[in-house]
Amino acid sequence: xxxxxxxxxxxxxxxxxxxxxxxxxxxxxxxxxxxxxxxxxxxxxxxxxxxxxxxxxxxxxxxxxxxxxxxxxxxxxxxxxxxxxxxxxxxxxxxxxxxxxxxxxxxxxxxxxxxxxxxxxxxxxxxxxxxxxxxxxxxxxxxxxxxxxxxxxxxxxxxxxxxxxxxxxxxxxxxxxxxxxxxxxxxxxxxxxxxxxxxxxxxxxxxxxxxxxxxxxxxxxxxxxxxxxxxxxxxxxxxxxxxxxxxxxxxxxxxxxxxxxxxxxxxxxxxxxxxxxxxxxxxxxxxxxxxxxxxxxxxx
Amino acid sequence: xxxxxxxxxxxxxxxxxxxxxxxxxxxxxxxxxxxxxxxxxxxxxxxxxxxxxxxxxxxxxxxxxxxxxxxxxxxxxxxxxx
Numbered sequence: 001x002x003x004x005x006x007x008x009x010x011x012x013x014x015x016x017x018x019x020x021x022x023x024x025x026x027x028x029x030x031x032x033x034x035x036x037x038x039x040x041x042x043x044x045x046x047x048x049x050x051x052x053x054x055x056x057x058x059x060x061x062x063x064x065x066x067x068x069x070x071x072x073x074x075x076x077x078x079x080x081x082x083x084x085x086x087x088x089x090x091x092x093x094x095x096x097x098x099x100x101x102x103x104x105x106x107x108x109x110x111x112x113x114x115x116x117x118x119x120x121x122x123x124x125x126x127x128x129x130x131x132x133x134x135x136x137x138x139x140x141x142x143x144x145x146x147x148x149x150x151x152x153x154x155x156x157x158x159x160x161x162x163x164x165x166x167x168x169x170x171x172x173x174x175x176x177x178x179x180x181x182x183x184x185x186x187x188x189x190x191x192x193x194x195x196x197x198x199x200x201x202x203x204x205x206x207x208x209x210x211x212x213x214x215x216x217x218x219x220x221x222x223x224x225x226x227x228x229x230x231x232x233x234x235x236x237x238x239x240x241x242x243x244x245x246x247x248x249x250x251x252x253x254x255x256x257x258x259x260x261x262x263x264x265x266x267x268x269x270x271x272x273x274x275x276x277x278x279x280x281x282x283x284x285x286x287x288x289x290x291x292x293x294x295x296x297x298x299x300x
Numbered sequence: 301x302x303x304x305x306x307x308x309x310x311x312x313x314x315x316x317x318x319x320x321x322x323x324x325x326x327x328x329x330x331x332x333x334x335x336x337x338x339x340x341x342x343x344x345x346x347x348x349x350x351x352x353x354x355x356x357x358x359x360x361x362x363x364x365x366x367x368x369x370x371x372x373x374x375x376x377x378x379x380x381x382x
Contacts (some may be wrong), residue, residue, distance in 0.1 A: 180359075181339050181342050181362065184359075185358060209340055229340075229343060232343045232347050233343070233347070
């Protein structure tokens, strides 16, 4: 199953210039998060007409998937972009040493804590939902290194921004490139050294193998890669999502994936994906405005 | 010279894992195309080699492996401690 419509997968590029980003960094540092939110309220108005693909995908998400009316959907599109902006601002604020201004609630069951504390490598599967990066510094408490697997395009964008700020991030990146398989070996080696591998399980890139799953009432394509890697490399899997629950307040939700050893060989990844999709659906239903996949995610 | 029993073992494992007819596996045939491998299948290939032949595979090991003959040579040389 190979996707061939460019609107049906992510093209690997993210919107937003370095200058704009740095303006927000300046505001956060000098005047605080509130000032940055105020500027964001106006910037979002620009994004609605000038990011038509993103606007259209969120409009369809609101109208078809969430079954909102036109007026509510208009408000929803604005709130979705505003929410994305807030999550970026909060991430910058936390990484700039303002984490003590925030409240973080942990929903971390005992089985998850036990696995994260163990010497084993763990695959942590998240989504382009909420604000997972804001939680990455908290994994330090387990004294294990986190390696984030992401598309090379995404990595280059982040690297550019970090270089302009003369900063290093709290995690190391394993970039996925089209012309090399070396990332597979890096992932395997990191797991064998007991590191965490963080990977997003929701976003499909061009030519990626995928499976259609029932998600929020409609079929949607999910990438097979993260699930094949986790099951083949026999690593324990934790689903992790960070959601914004209020002003300067976040909740970190974790769930331990079950043992799939009893499943048939090539059904293990399917079973893992099913559990992931069910967990993701539960959190997305609770916080629908924090969904940040700006392409035609559902086969509607 | 590679032991024919080893070649037979490799062919059997590959045919079972990647669900192809063992008859299409010829020494000169291209490995990736014949087995219809992509990057995800490579994970299976690595696990399969390590599990069945007892040595660790690195990314650079795959450089230069084009045909089944190359693959047999690679397995044979690593099993003989090269």
